[in-house]
Amino acid sequence: MNLNILIVDDSITIRAVMEKTLQMAGVQTNQVLHASNGQEALDILAQEWVDLIFADINMPVMNGVEMIKKMSEDGLLKTIPVVVVSTEGSKTRIDELKDIGITAYIRKPFQPEDFKAVVEQLIGRSNAA
Amino acid sequence: MQPELIEKTNNVLCKVMESMAFIFVDPTPSDSLDVENEIVGSYLHAHMKFTGPHTGSINLHLPTVMMSAISANMLGVNEDDEDALSQQLDAVRKLLNVICGQVLTEIWGTEPVFDLCIPTVDPIDNNRVKPAVIRPDTTCFTSDEGLVLLEINIDQTA
Numbered sequence: 494m495n496l497n498i499l500i501v502d503d504s505i506t507i508r509a510v511m512e513k514t515l516q517m518a519g520v521q522t523n524q525v526l527h528a529s530n531g532q533e534a535l536d537i538l539a540q541e542w543v544d545l546i547f548a549d550i551n552m553p554v555m556n557g558v559e560m561i562k563k564m565s566e567d568g569l570l571k572t573i574p575v576v577v578v579s580t581e582g583s584k585t586r587i588d589e590l591k592d593i594g595i596t597a598y599i600r601k602p603f604q605p606e607d608f609k610a611v612v613e614q615l616i617g618r619s620n621a622a
Numbered sequence: 623m624q625p626e627l628i629e630k631t632n633n634v635l636c637k638v639m640e641s642m643a644f645i646f647v648d649p650t651p652s653d654s655l656d657v658e659n660e661i662v663g664s665y666l667h668a669h670m671k672f673t674g675p676h677t678g679s680i681n682l683h684l685p686t687v688m689m690s691a692i693s694a695n696m697l698g699v700n701e702d703d704e705d706a707l708s709q710q711l712d713a714v715r716k717l718l719n720v721i722c723g724q725v726l727t728e729i730w731g732t733e734p735v736f737d738l739c740i741p742t743v744d745p746i747d748n749n750r751v752k753p754a755v756i757r758p759d760t761t762c763f764t765s766d767e768g769l770v771l772l773e774i775n776i777d778q779t780a
Contacts, residue, residue, distance in 0.1 A: 506713045509705070510642075510696050551738065580723030584732040601720045602641045 494616060495523035497541070501534040501548035501557065502578070507601075511547060511578065511608075518605035520612050531560025538570055545615065547599075547608075550579045550590070561593050574615050578603060630728040632761050635772050638721050643713075644695040645688065647763035647770055652755045655762060660769045661755070663687065667746040668718045672726060674736035678776040680722045683751045685768035689714055715741040725774065 498515065500508045508527045515522065526541060528534035532555040534548065550557035557577060564570040574596035581587060587598050596615060599607045632649045639645045664686040671679045693713035694706040701707075718741045726736050754760050754771050763770040 504712050504716045506693060506696055506709045507716050509709075513698055580720050580738070582723055582727035582732055583735045585735050601723065602638055604641070 494544075495521045496545055496612075496616065497524045497526070497543040498522055499526045499528060499534060499537060499541075499543040499546045499548075501528045501531065501546060501552070501560065503529050503549065503552040505529070507549070511603075514603060514605050515608055515612075518609040518612070520608060531555030531557060531563070534560055535563055538564070538573075543573060545612070546573055546575045547578050548575055550577060550581060558590070558593065561590075561595060565594055576611050576615075627729055628761060631725050631772070631774060632763075634724045634728055635721060635761075635763065635770075638717065638724060642696060642717055642720060643692045645691060645765060645767070647765045650762050650764045652760070652762050655755060655769070657752050657755050661748050661752050663748065663768070665746050665748045665751045666714065666743055667751075668714055668741060668743045670718050670722045670741040671739040672722060672736050673739070675734045676730065676736075676776060678774065680718065680725060681754075681771075681773040681775070682718055682721070683746065683754060683771040683773075684714075685770075686745070688765070688767040688770070691767060692717060711743050714743045718743075721772075 500511050502508045512525050526537055526543065528537055530552040548557045548560065561575055564573065576597045576599060577590055577595045578599045578601060580601045582600065590598065597611045599611060636647055639647050666684050666686050666689060668682040669679060689710045690701045690706060693710045694701040694703060696713050697706055699706050719738065722738055751771065754773055755762055757773060759775055760771050760773040763772065
């Protein structure tokens with residue numbers, strides 16, 4: 494299964510690194526879309542269907558938490574798995590993220606194995622070769 | 623900071639620089655350095671504040687020439703690549719952001735919640751970098767690109 498993936502991060506460098514890391518992890522993609530904040534991501538989601546979202550938390554305009562809360566208000570969008578990729582190391586805050594519905598958490602700096610494990614868990618081994 | 627914390631934060635810098643930017647740095651005692659000859663050329667000051675149960679800031683002084691290596695290595699392209707050149711500041715800001723997040727966990731563990739401010743990166747005269755070498759909260763690191771300084775300031779009044 495080739496995935497449509499949305500990467501949400503205010504850093505253009507990190508978005509590029511994440512896309513490359515997904516390739517290195519063997520994740521098969523159909524399309525990788527980029528957004529620099531939560532609002533841009535919601536705008537994209539209004540027009541495009543994605544199978545999986547990798548999102549940072551601390552972003553200008555609309556942060557990751559606000560984006561996830563907005564998605565949870567929509568019957569269709571709330572079914573899309575959201576994996577938070579952040580520098581956050583606080584267990585308290587990660588638990589708060591799980592409470593609002595994130596699917597998984599990857600801490601920066603990340604490795605291809607981190608993405609491979611999450612995709613395998615969510616989509617199945619057939620994708621992450 | 624206590625010596626064991628300094629060692630932990632040193633390890634963070636080495637690990638993050640290596641894993642994100644493929645740049646290898648080694649902690650070096652400041653009294654072994656020839657500051658006048660080792661801090662040369664133009665430098666950058668990357669700065670980031672944190673607030674929460676403890677407040678303070680993390681400061682990274684690094685040679686400007688290292689900036690292109692950081693962005694190019696993060697992106698996996700040559701240093702003269704257009705994207706690497708245009709994303710140099712963004713790459714350094716993100717690197718500091720990750721260093722800060724990791725340092726806070728190393729010092730205070732995973733229970734406290736911190737808010738990280740937006741990192742800034744500015745040019746700095748190397749004559750203003752030299753005095754930082756002997757400050758107690760500074761650790762010096764050698765690298766192929768030049769001397770790197772990591773300074774962690776914790777607000778003791780908080």
